[in-house]
């Protein structure tokens with residue numbers, strides 16, 4: 001199978017947008033994507049949380065670990081976790097199936113024609129269909145799927161390993177997400193509300209996105225994004241990515257490159273947690289930059305509530321609500337509308353109670 005039949009027509013889309021961008025004089029600053037520095041985001045060992053023990057020393061270590069998590073979410077919005085309890089058999093198993101599914105001919109991916117993934121109907125996407133300039137174009141393809149379509153799917157079983165691997169990973173990621181969400185609620189004094197996540201986020205309400213970033217050799221890689229800058233529209237994301245660099249995030253107003261950490265998963269806060277925590281935890285803008293030689297893969301598990309769930313900021317005597325109440329359905333609809341209208345997501349600023 002050659003790359004022509006498996007790859008989407010990126011080159012054509014890129015050239016068309018490049019011409020349009022030049023015609024409309026929307027100059028794309030070449031240096032815009034040059035990273036400023038590579039840095040180490042916090043790496044947190046989760047093993048103390050997985051140990052069942054009432055020993056006071058262990059309790060102390062556990063509390064320290066919880067505080068590190070909350071701190072990383074306040075200061076960075078991003079952190080790596082190691083010894084997280086998800087086995088490498090589960091992670092590698094899914095990664096292998098992910099590579100296979102992207103190797104299916106483009107036409108079959110597009111039409112959902114392949115028997116391996118009829119249940120992913122409508123989940124395949126590539127580039128940026130609404131992009132009007134090169135700035136809004138993502139040099140990547142993805143399967144973005146609601147887990148409601150996968151979990152408990154009748155196609156699960158040894159005959160369909162991709163489905164099986166997705167379900168296996170998602171089940172593990174769900175438990176990890178619930179643990180982290182409970183800790184983050186506790187650390188902003190919302191123990192009483194920690195049930196909120198158990199009641200509103202189920203294995204079936206989350207989403208999974210498998211990304212593939214082909215090498216970009218058409219021009220200088222600094223001319224195009226692998227994935228355009230964005231924040232995630234969920235409570236939190238659990239990201240499995242390989243050792244190929246590309247992920248960058250904004251810290252103190254600057255783009256910095258995230259150094260991959262072996263055997264780690266990367267966690268980031270999404271918009272819903274930022275709103276729910278009343279701006280205590282940060283949903284940080286991030287992006288993926290392209291690479292000339294190497295193909296890159298990642299899998300994002302988005303921990304989400306029911307569409308009907310209402311997100312209300314946890315305000316206090318000292319801190320009034322920053323955002324108005326909104327349902328997850330309303331939030332997603334607004335994101336979609338903005339992408340159609342402006343080619344880009346606006347997100348939380350739409351829901352500020354007192355826009356400046």
Ligand SMILES: O=C(O)CCC(=O)C(=O)O
Pocket residue numbers: 209211227232239241246247286287288297298299300
């Ligand atoms: O590929 C990555 O490292 C990031 C993916 C991502 O940000 C996303 O899928 O929302």
Ligand SMILES: [Fe+2]
Pocket residue numbers: 230231232286300
């Ligand atoms: Fe993301």
